[in-house]
Every structure is written in structure tokens, then in C-alpha cells.
Amino acid sequence: MFPEDPVVQFSLAQYYRMNQDSVKSDEFARKAVSNKALDAETQLELLVGYFRDAGDDSVKRNESLILAADIAKQNAANARVQAVYGDILSIVGKRPEATEQYKKALELEPSSFLTWQNMLFGYTEKQYADSLISNSERALRLFPNQALLHYLNGIGHLNKKSYPSAIKSVNRAIEMQHKEILSQKAEL
Numbered sequence: 001m002f003p004e005d006p007v008v009q010f011s012l013a014q015y016y017r018m019n020q021d022s023v024k025s026d027e028f029a030r031k032a033v034s035n036k037a038l039d040a041e042t043q044l045e046l047l048v049g050y051f052r053d054a055g056d057d058s059v060k061r062n063e064s065l066i067l068a069a070d071i072a073k074q075n076a077a078n079a080r081v082q083a084v085y086g087d088i089l090s091i092v093g094k095r096p097e098a099t100e101q102y103k104k105a106l107e108l109e110p111s112s113f114l115t116w117q118n119m120l121f122g123y124t125e126k127q128y129a130d131s132l133i134s135n136s137e138r139a140l141r142l143f144p145n146q147a148l149l150h151y152l153n154g155i156g157h158l159n160k161k162s163y164p165s166a167i168k169s170v171n172r173a174i175e176m177q178h179k180e181i182l183s184q185k186a187e188l
Contacts, residue, residue, distance in 0.1 A: 005037075006031075006032050006035035006037055006038045006042075009031040009032035009035060010029070010032040010046065012024070012028040013026075013027075013031075013032055016028065026063070029046070030063060030067060033050055034070050034074075040071070040074075041080075043074075044071070044084055047067055047071060048084070050067065051088060051091075064088060065092060068088045072101070078108070079105045079115070080105075082101055082102075082105035083102060083118070086098045086099075086101030086118060086119075090118065090122075102118050102119035102122065103119060110142065113142075116135075116142070116143070117148060117149075119135065120132060120149070120152045124152070124155055129159035130156075130160070132155065136149055136152045136153035136156055137153065146176075147176035147177040148173070150169050150170070150172040150176060151169070151170060151173035153169040154166045154167070154169030154170035157169060
């Protein structure tokens with residue numbers, strides 16, 4: 001009676017999962033996750049659950065990736081959706097694509113430290129030294145007190161063989177981390 005209702009689709013997915021009919025369960029779970037009637041947050045919750053349930057099943061992981069791409073396309077202006085798609089790409093080993101997805105998310109919402117961090121980790125290989133340096137400097141303008149960003153900036157300079165700049169950045173990261181540890185001890 002209500003074939004497009006996401007609540008019905010999700011309920012059927014759970015029903016078939018309880019009755020160990022994984023084919024039908026997956027079919028209705030996919031329909032529910034990608035249902036355009038759902039808001040982005042609900043789609044993400046369902047997608048993350050679907051991805052988690054996939055475990056090591058490469059077919060289901062691939063289906064999750066397709067669903068994530070579809071949800072990202074449906075919600076092109078939602079930074080969180082774009083970042084979660086980047087997370088899934090990263091988990092399945094598509095690091096360059098994940099980095100590009102994080103960049104899209106940051107264009108929409110540049111104040112997400114976690115997204116900056118994830119994007120910067122995508123640039124830690126030597127061939128991306130310039131990107132790591134320039135993007136970590138952009139992130140540091142937003143988050144100057146984050147030791148990790150100073151450290152990643154140092155890695156970029158190290159990969160570029162700009163040793164004085166690398167030493168300066170890493171020392172700054174160590175100094176900041178040391179102060180954070182001392183302040184935590186003082187609170188105890």
C-alpha cells in the first residue's frame with residue numbers, strides 16, 4: 001500500500017533481517033537509505049548502519065559506497081553528508097577520492113576541524129607535500145592552537161626537504177602538546 005514510505009521500507013528490512021532473509025533485508029535497506037523523502041541526517045544514520053552491517057562483505061561495502069554517492073549527490077549542499085561520504089571512501093581504501101570529497105565538504109563548511117584533519121591525512125605522502133603544506137597553513141588560520149595541524153605542516157615540510165620549517169612546525173606541535181598535557185595534569 002505504501003511502497004515508497006521509508007519507514008515501511010526500513011521496517012521490512014528489519015523484518016527480513018530477523019527472519020534471516022538477507023537478500024530481501026538488503027533490498028529494503030537500500031531503498032530506505034536512498035529514499036529521497038528522508039532528511040539528510042536520517043539518511044546518514046541509515047547509511048552508517050548499513051555500512052557497519054556490511055562488515056567485510058565486499059559486495060555490501062560496494063553497495064554502501066554506491067548509496068553514499070547517491071546520498072551525497074542528493075544532498076550536494078550538506079557538508080556533513082559530503083564528509084561522511086569521504087569517510088566511507090577512506091575506509092574502503094579510496095584515499096584520493098576521499099580527500100577530494102573532504103575538500104568539497106570544507107568548501108561548504110570550513111569550520112569542521114575533523115574534516116580538515118581527514119583531508120590533510122590524505123596528503124601525507126611525499127608527492128603531495130605542497131598540498132599538505134598549503135592546506136595545513138589554511139587550517140592553521142582557523143585552528144591555530146591545534147598541535148596536530150602544526151605536526152602535519154611539519155610533515156609536509158619534511159617531505160619537501162625543507163628541514164628548518166619542518167623542525168619549527170614539529171617543535172611547535174610538541175610545545176603545544178606538552179602544554180596541553182600539563183594543563184590536564186593540573187586539573188587532576
